[in-house]
Structures are given as C-alpha cells and as structure tokens.
Amino acid sequence: MTKSKASAQAAHPLTLIPGPVEFTDEVLAAMATPSQSHVSPQFVEVFGDALALLRQLFFNTDKRAQTFAIAGAGTLGWDFVSANLIEPGEDALVLHTGYFADSLADCIATYGGKPTQLKAPIGDIVTLDAIETALKEKKFKVVTITHVDTSTGVLSDIKSIAALVRAVSPETLVIVDGVCSVGVEEIRFDDWDLDLVLTAPQKAIGVPAGLSIFIASGRALDVFRARKAPPTSYYASFAKWLPIMQNYEAKKPSYFSTPPVQNIHALLASLKQILAVPLADRFAAHARMSDRIKATIASYGLKQVAVREGYQANGMTAVYLPDGVALPDLLPRIASRGIVLAGGLHKEIATKYFRIGHMGVSVTDEDREDFDKALAAIKESLAEAGYTI
Amino acid sequence: MTKSKASAQAAHPLTLIPGPVEFTDEVLAAMATPSQSHVSPQFVEVFGDALALLRQLFFNTDKRAQTFAIAGAGTLGWDFVSANLIEPGEDALVLHTGYFADSLADCIATYGGKPTQLKAPIGDIVTLDAIETALKEKKFKVVTITHVDTSTGVLSDIKSIAALVRAVSPETLVIVDGVCSVGVEEIRFDDWDLDLVLTAPQKAIGVPAGLSIFIASGRALDVFRARKAPPTSYYASFAKWLPIMQNYEAKKPSYFSTPPVQNIHALLASLKQILAVPLADRFAAHARMSDRIKATIASYGLKQVAVREGYQANGMTAVYLPDGVALPDLLPRIASRGIVLAGGLHKEIATKYFRIGHMGVSVTDEDREDFDKALAAIKESLAEAGYTI
Numbered sequence: 001m002t003k004s005k006a007s008a009q010a011a012h013p014l015t016l017i018p019g020p021v022e023f024t025d026e027v028l029a030a031m032a033t034p035s036q037s038h039v040s041p042q043f044v045e046v047f048g049d050a051l052a053l054l055r056q057l058f059f060n061t062d063k064r065a066q067t068f069a070i071a072g073a074g075t076l077g078w079d080f081v082s083a084n085l086i087e088p089g090e091d092a093l094v095l096h097t098g099y100f101a102d103s104l105a106d107c108i109a110t111y112g113g114k115p116t117q118l119k120a121p122i123g124d125i126v127t128l129d130a131i132e133t134a135l136k137e138k139k140f141k142v143v144t145i146t147h148v149d150t151s152t153g154v155l156s157d158i159k160s161i162a163a164l165v166r167a168v169s170p171e172t173l174v175i176v177d178g179v180c181s182v183g184v185e186e187i188r189f190d191d192w193d194l195d196l197v198l199t200a201p202q203k204a205i206g207v208p209a210g211l212s213i214f215i216a217s218g219r220a221l222d223v224f225r226a227r228k229a230p231p232t233s234y235y236a237s238f239a240k241w242l243p244i245m246q247n248y249e250a251k252k253p254s255y256f257s258t259p260p261v262q263n264i265h266a267l268l269a270s271l272k273q274i275l276a277v278p279l280a281d282r283f284a285a286h287a288r289m290s291d292r293i294k295a296t297i298a299s300y301g302l303k304q305v306a307v308r309e310g311y312q313a314n315g316m317t318a319v320y321l322p323d324g325v326a327l328p329d330l331l332p333r334i335a336s337r338g339i340v341l342a343g344g345l346h347k348e349i350a351t352k353y354f355r356i357g358h359m360g361v362s363v364t365d366e367d368r369e370d371f372d373k374a375l376a377a378i379k380e381s382l383a384e385a386g387y388t389i
Numbered sequence: 390m391t392k393s394k395a396s397a398q399a400a401h402p403l404t405l406i407p408g409p410v411e412f413t414d415e416v417l418a419a420m421a422t423p424s425q426s427h428v429s430p431q432f433v434e435v436f437g438d439a440l441a442l443l444r445q446l447f448f449n450t451d452k453r454a455q456t457f458a459i460a461g462a463g464t465l466g467w468d469f470v471s472a473n474l475i476e477p478g479e480d481a482l483v484l485h486t487g488y489f490a491d492s493l494a495d496c497i498a499t500y501g502g503k504p505t506q507l508k509a510p511i512g513d514i515v516t517l518d519a520i521e522t523a524l525k526e527k528k529f530k531v532v533t534i535t536h537v538d539t540s541t542g543v544l545s546d547i548k549s550i551a552a553l554v555r556a557v558s559p560e561t562l563v564i565v566d567g568v569c570s571v572g573v574e575e576i577r578f579d580d581w582d583l584d585l586v587l588t589a590p591q592k593a594i595g596v597p598a599g600l601s602i603f604i605a606s607g608r609a610l611d612v613f614r615a616r617k618a619p620p621t622s623y624y625a626s627f628a629k630w631l632p633i634m635q636n637y638e639a640k641k642p643s644y645f646s647t648p649p650v651q652n653i654h655a656l657l658a659s660l661k662q663i664l665a666v667p668l669a670d671r672f673a674a675h676a677r678m679s680d681r682i683k684a685t686i687a688s689y690g691l692k693q694v695a696v697r698e699g700y701q702a703n704g705m706t707a708v709y710l711p712d713g714v715a716l717p718d719l720l721p722r723i724a725s726r727g728i729v730l731a732g733g734l735h736k737e738i739a740t741k742y743f744r745i746g747h748m749g750v751s752v753t754d755e756d757r758e759d760f761d762k763a764l765a766a767i768k769e770s771l772a773e774a775g776y777t778i
Contacts (some may be wrong), residue, residue: 020650028421031651035404035411037729040596057750069460071599072624075646079624100453107623202647209427210460210599210649233622235461235468255734257464258591260599261409262420263649340426345644 006316013335016374017342018150018180018316018357019203023270025206030269031262038261039253047248047264053271057205057279058189058197064218065088065189069244069267071260072212074179076105076236077198080214081142081175081317083233084224088112090141093134093172095126098149099158100177111232113141118143123307126154128164135168142173143256147181153306153318153355155185159192168192173220179203179331183212183274184286184315184359195220201263204286204315206270206360210263231383247368282364283314289363289371290314293356296375300382300389305346305353315359318344325385327351333381339374402724405763406731407539407569407705408592409747412659416596419658420651427650428642436637436653441600442660446571446594446668447578447586453607454578457634458656460649463568465625466587467496469603470531470564472622473613474585479530482523482561484515486545488537488735489566500621502530511738512696514545514704517553524557528605531562531584538569540734542695542707542744544574548581555582562609568592571602572663573675573704573748584609590652593675593704595659595749599652669755672703678752678760679703682745685764689771689778694735694742706749707733709741714774716740722770728763 010024015022017301047069054067070076086092086108094105096119105115108328119135120126131143132287145156162174175193183204198214216224216238224231224238231237240256247254258381274282294304294312297319305318317387321327327343331354334341342357344350356378362370379389397414404411425432436458443456451709459465475481475497483494485508494504507523509515520532532554534545551563562584567576572593576586587603590596605613606625607723613620613627620626629645636643683693683701686708694707710716715731720743723730731746733739768778 009423012423012425013429015426015429017426019647020424020427022424028423032417032421034398034401034417035409035597036401037406037731038409039731040402040404040729071460072465073460073646073649076461076624079622082623110619110621110623110626200647206649208424208649209647210652230499232499233468233625234471234499235465235625236622237499257462258408258589258598260462260597260652261591262597263652264598282469340429342426342428 013338013340014362014370014373015340016357016362016370017340017387018355019200019359021203021206021357021360022208022362022370023206023208024273024361026273027266027270030265031208033262033265036261038258039255041263044248044251044253046268047259048251050264050268050271051245051249053268053275054215056275057271058187058215059191059216060189061261062190062218064221065215066221066242066245067215068213068241069264070212070241071210071263073198073209074198074212076147076212077214078104079233079236080212080238081196081198082108082111082113083236084231084238085173085175085220086111086113087228088232089114091116091138093118093140093143095124095131095145095156096120097141097146097152098150100146100149103175104144122346123154123305124312125154125204125308128160131161131164132168135165135172140169140172142175144175144177146177147185148313148315150180150316153304153307153313153316155311155313157311158187158194162192162194175221180313180315184283186283189215201267204359205267206274207266208263210260211267286314286359286363289358290317293317293358293371293375301381305349306370315357317356317358318353319356321354322382322387325382325387327354329385330354330381333384334377337380393508402727402729403751403759403761403762405746405751406728406729407744408589408597408748409748410592410595411751411759412595412597412709413662413750415662416655416659419654420597422651422654427647427648428644431576432650433575433637433640433642435657436648437640439653439660440634440638440656442657442664443604445575445664446660447604448580449578449604451579451607453610454604455610455631456604456658457602458653459601459630460599460652462598463520463587463589463601465601465605467493468622468625469601470585470587471497471500471502472625473620473627474562474609475500475502475530477618477621478503480505480527482507482529484545485509485530486514486535486541486543488540489535490540493533493566498567511735512541512543512694514543514697514700517549520550520553521557524554524561529558529561531564533564533566535566536574537702537704539569539705542693542702542705544700544702546697546700547576547583551581551583560600562612569702569704574674575672578604590656593748594656596655597652599649600656618742641682660778675703675748675752678747679706682706682747682760689768704746706745706747707742708745710743711771711776714771714776716743718774719743719770722773723766726766726769728766
C-alpha cells in the first residue's frame with residue numbers, strides 16, 4: 001500500500017474512468033525526466049530494467065518469451081498480432097464480449113487474416129462449450145480473448161479458455177487483449193501457457209498513455225520465425241523490434257526507431273511501485289474495492305452491464321442508468337463534484353450506461369479516499385437528476 | 390528568444406545529439422500533467438490547439454490539409470505513407486541521401502509498393518537532373534525526400550525538387566521525411582505544394598519522443614480517398630485517424646485509440662514557445678549557430694560528412710574523426726565533460742564520424758551556453774585523444 005502524503009500534483013478533477021487512471025507523483029516526475037540519449041548507458045539501464053520487471057507482472061520466468069514496450073498505444077498491439085502471428089488467409093477465432101472484439105477482428109482482416117467472431121450476448125461471456133465447438137470445426141491459427149472488455153466490464157476466464165485451446169487444438173496460439181486487465185487481474189503467462197498478452201500503460205499499470213506493451217511466448221516467436229512471408233507491417237514488426245528488446249534487456253544499446261525515453265522512465269517508476277508489494281495483495285486490494293463499488297451501485301438500485309457473477313472485471317464497473325436519467329445530464333453533475341467518469345462505449349447500448357474505472361493508485365492508496373468521493377458524487381448526482389435511491 | 394532563468398531540471402548531461410534534444414522546463418512540466426480523460430473538454434481543447442498550431446509550423450492555411458499527432462514515432466510516419474498513399478504494385482521514387490532512405494524503401498516494400506532508390510554519393514545530394522531523368526522514365530505514385538538525413542547531415546532542397554516533380558509529373562505526390570528538419574528548416578507546405586511532411590517531436594520541435602507527427606495535403610487525402618482497396622495497416626490508417634484529428638481540431642471528442650495525453654500537452658507547450666517568435670527568426674538563429682559550429686569544426690581541421698556547400702543541415706553536423714582518433718575513445722571523453730554527442734549511423738562509415746545536434750532550446754536560449762561548452766569539450770577531448778589542432 002502506498003503511504004499517503006501530500007501530492008505534488010496540482011488540484012485536478014479525479015480521473016476515475018477505465019483508463020487513463022490517476023498517476024502517482026513518482027510516475028509523473030519520471031515523465032518529466034530531463035533529456036537523455038536513447039542509447040546512453042543511463043537510459044539503456046532504465047529500459048532494460050523495465051523490460052525485466054514487466055516479466056514479473058506476467059509471472060514470467062521463461063526467457064524464451066520476450067517483453068516489449070514500444071511507442072504507440074494498446075491498439076497497436078493488435079497490429080503486432082495481426083501482422084506477425086497470422087498470415088494472409090489464416091483463420092482467427094475472435095471471442096467477442098464487447099466493442100473491442102469488433103475492432104480486433106477489423107484489424108486482423110486488414111492484414112489479410114480471416115476472423116470468425118464468437119459473440120456473447122451483451123454483458124455475458126462466451127461459454128467454453130461454444131469455444132470447444134468452434135475449435136473442432138476449423139483449424140484456427142490464433143484464438144483471441146478480450147480479458148476485460150472495457151466497453152462492458154465483462155471478465156473472461158483466460159486460464160480455462162487457454163487450457164481448453166491447448167487440449168482441443170494444441171498448435172493454436174492463445175492471444176489475450178489485456179488492455180484493461182494487466183496489473184489488476186491475475187495473469188500467469190507461463191503456467192497458463194499463453195502466447196501473447198498485450199496491454200497499454202494508462203490502465204492498471206498506472207502510466208500515461210503512449211506505449212504498446214506486450215509479452216510474446218517462445219511458441220509465438222517460433223511461429224513468427226516460421227512465417228512463409230515477412231511480417232506485413234513495418235513499424236509493428238517483430239523482425240524489427242525483437243532484437244531491439246533483447247538488446248535493451250541485455251543492457252546493450254540498439255536502434256530501430258527512437259524509443260519514448262520519458263514514457264519508459266515512467267513505466268519503470270510505476271513497475272517498481274507495483275512490484276514493491278506482492279502482486280497477490282495488489283489483486284486482492286482491487287477485488288475488495290471492486291466488490292465494494294459493485295455492492296454500493298447495487299444498493300443504489302442500479303444494474304451492471306456485466307451480468308454474470310464471477311465474470312465481472314475487478315478494475316472497472318459498467319453501470320446501466322436508471323430510467324429517466326440521461327448521460328448528458330448525469331456525467332456533468334458528477335464532474336461538477338470533481339469526479340470524471342466515462343460514458344458508454346458499446347455501440348448498441350452506448351447512451352444507456354456509464355463506466356467507473358477502479359485501478360491503480362486510486363485503489364491502492366486508500367487514504368486518497370477517491371472512491372468515497374466518487375460514490376458520494378454518484379449518489380448526489382442521481383438525486384439531483386431526479387432518481388430516488 | 391527564451392529568457393534564461395534557473396532551470397527546474399536537475400543537473401544532467403547535456404544531450405546535444407540529433408534528437409532527442411534538450412527540453413524546456415515548461416515542456417517537461419507539461420509531460421507531468423496530472424491525469425485527464427482523453428475525451429474531457431480540457432484535453433480536447435489542448436489537442437485541438439496543438440493540431441491547429443502545428444499548421445503554423447508548416448505555414449499551412451489550406452484547410453483541405455490536415456495535421457496529425459499520434460502515439461508512435463517518426464518511423465511510424467513511413468507506415469502511414471506506405472499503407473495509405475501507395476497501393477500494392479505502385480512505384481515510389483526514393484531519393485537517397487543516407488541511412489534513412491534505405492529504411493523508408495524497406496517500409497514501402499513491406500506494404501507492397503515498389504521503391505526505386507536514386508542514390509547520392511555519401512554526403513552529397515541527388516541532383517535535379519537525376520530526378521528529372523528518373524521521373525521521365527516511369528510513372529511514380531510518390532517521390533520521397535529525406536529533408537535532412539540524420540545519418541549524414543545532408544540537407545535536400547525540397548522546394549526545388551517539389552517544383553520539378555510538379556512540372557514533370559504533376560500527379561506524383563511529394564513526400565518529405567522532415568524528422569530532422571521540421572522546426573529548424575523552412576518548410577512552406579502550401580506554397581511549395583507538398584503532399585505530406587512527417588516528423589517526430591524529439592528534434593527541433595523540442596518534445597520528448599513518443600509521437601508520429603505529420604501533415605497531409607488535400608491532394609494526398611484525395612488520393613487516399615480514391616484508393617482501390619482499403620489501407621493496408623490498421624493502426625497507421627488514415628481511415629481511422631483522419632476523422633479523429635478533424636474532430637479534435639474542431640474541439641469535439643472522438644475515439645479510435647487512446648491518445649498520449651501528456652505528450653500532447655507537451656507538444657502544445659512547445660509549439661506555444663516556438664511560435665511566440667517569428668519562425669524566420671527561429672530559423673535564422675539555428676542557421677547562425679550551425680554556421681558557428683561548422684566553422685569551429687573546420688578550424689579544428691575536421692571535415693563534415695555533408696560535403697556540398699548550401700546543402701548542409703542547420704540542425705545538426707556530422708563530423709569525420711581525424712586520423713588516429715577512435716569513436717569509443719573520443720565520445721566517452723566528451724561525455725566525461727557533461728556533453729552527450731552521437732556516434733555515426735550510416736552503415737558504410739559508422740565508425741568514422743560523430744554527430745552534433747543543434748536544435749531547440751540549446752540554440753534559442755544562448756544564455757545556456759550549451760555549445761560553448763560542447764565545442765570546448767570537443768577540443769579538449771581531441772587533444773586528450775592525441776589529436777593536435
């Protein structure tokens with residue numbers, strides 16, 4: 001638990017959305033690191049340490065796997081998957097638990113892959129039975145899972161899905177979109193035999209947006225090395241970046257494209273804070289806060305978008321509006337109380353719900369009381385908007 | 390000219406390489422902006438202003454053109470060009486004045502374009518005659534020019550080349566890699582009838598690495614809209630980003646992929662500082678400093694890699710080592726004096742030269758005396774290494 005102290009940050013609205021989240025003073029100070037050459041010994045040390053610590057976030061010790069941190073965004077991770085692990089004409093099974101699977105399928109198709117979507121009803125998961133049936137119908141190069149769909153707050157059981165894939169279709173790569181899960185949900189990369197987990201820094205990793213972060217397994221890298229043709233992206237190419245990441249982690253300077261020096265400093269600063277306590281404690285703290293928020297929301301008579309018990313994200317909650325309350329009315333009322341929440345994102349229900357992000361320092365530093373303030377602001381704003389709890 | 394004052398930055402080695410350059414306190418403070426939602430009114434205002442001010446850097450007023458700032462790197466700009474403006478099988482004429490044209494040709498080929506390189510001898514430019522001959526031999530979809538090749542310090546005359554292209558092959562798009570030129574060399578986007586200029590923030594724009602920045606002309610966007618097939622990248626797709634940039638510039642929130650909020654704040658902070666004085670004064674200050682550095686280097690008996698008078702960059706100088714002095718000996722001696730310079734980058738001569746970057750606040754704030762220190766450090770280190778001036 002981070003000890004509370006006077007923050008160096010100017011008073012600002014609390015950003016309690018499913019990313020970007022609030023950042024610690026230390027992370028923001030690292031963002032302001034004075035200029036450094038990207039090949040200086042000082043920066044090589046920082047980048048190497050960040051790549052090594054990233055492994056810990058995934059409980060990874062198998063060195064055949066490689067962590068990556070590249071200037072970009074979570075979205076860019078999809079290009080890495082689509083351009084390196086799927087060759088044109090190959091099939092991908094895309095498990096759909098919200099908005100982000102549609103985009104990922106679009107990305108795969110852009111690079112010539114053939115996505116097959118397996119869609120859950122809004123707010124629900126894709127069942128293991130449905131996945132097993134699909135896997136038996138066709139040979140898929142990859143299966144993609146959105147661990148937490150940021151548009152719905154649905155949490156998928158990647159451990160069980162990975163085990164099923166390995167049993168039914170052992171060569172199929174298991175790809176996890178962990179944008180809204182890495183740092184808040186348990187992900188045992190080696191033990192669960194995953195092949196690639198991609199994420200972004202501005203959620204539970206607690207670092208400003210600007211990076212594409214992922215880990216690729218030895219199996220995934222071997223599949224890449226066995227490609228019939230080169231990768232179909234230049235910037236999002238394993239061929240370009242794998243040696244760079246290997247070199248930096250070995251504390252050797254290397255150049256393909258200038259890395260975002262300050263963002264990498266911030267990544268290292270946050271990873272050091274995160275890993276200063278056991279990850280199990282971090283996950284438990286997030287689960288407790290999530291339970292509290294979900295229980296409070298229920299006590300207000302509101303329903304979650306994610307309907308199935310046990311398959312609800314620990315880092316965010318998507319909440320249906322009560323009848324008669326509109327988003328453009330409610331969110332500004334909450335904002336006037338210094339709390340920024342997010343509107344809906346899933347196209348079919350976008351105007352009908354709002355989203356609370358509960359990740360990072362707002363959760364782990366309870367002395368900040370961010371969610372006492374947020375839950376009070378929601379309650380007061382609902383009352384103002386005419387909804388009686 | 391920025392007034393000198395005590396810097397908030399901790400003492401650190403001066404980074405005087407051709408990017409990243411030294412940053413102002415205001416830019417670094419903006420990098421540490423507390424968290425903001427990427428769709429908050431506050432951030433929308435900042436992003437919109439940054440996109441509008443970017444136009445001024447290119448003397449652009451034609452609103453059919455659009456500026457872009459996207460999480461990534463200068464390199465990613467090549468993917469945008471290759472995936473949106475060149476269709477598979479189409480020809481690209483790549484003017485080669487150093488290392489970066491090889492990489493750009495590689496990028497174009499990755500997306501199915503057919504690059505034809507027109508190579509200058511190391512340190513020299515591609516002549517207008519050679520370009521005219523090439524343009525008459527074949528129909529090229531694009532011509533690419535590295536405005537300043539960071540590996541050699543060769544400055545190309547993009548105005549004359551653009552005029553030639555427009556005269557000989559009017560439909561051919563003129564693409565400028567301005568990574569090491571935007572903010573230090575004059576670029577009149579509208580007047581010179583350019584089609585796309587791409588850059589990165591960590592050079593003369595004076596912002597930490599982490600963005601792909603570019604401006605595309607109305608003609609380029611029309612060519613994109615007339616594509617036979619969709620763009621061949623997902624993240625580097627005009628189709629995805631053009632509406633986002635248009636919306637932010639119109640001060641409307643919009644979502645495709647989370648923008649790097651802090652880097653955009655830093656971009657706006659730097660653009661405000663840059664545009665607080667006439668650009669002509671800024672360019673003149675850089676030209677004066679460049680002349681002084683090049684004259685001093687010559688007075689030490691050293692030769693530039695860029696051999697042709699009038700075609701030498703104003704933001705960097707590439708300098709051949711004297712006989713008997715080795716890079717791994719010289720650069721650490723200079724570094725021990727608190728000055729970080731860069732080694733060679735052009736593969737054929739990499740061990741034979743070093744590079745000085747002279748861009749941004751180190752140039753415009755003369756009270757910092759960064760180059761008095763740097764030139765003294767070079768002189769002393771050469772003497773220590775056994776070279777008598």
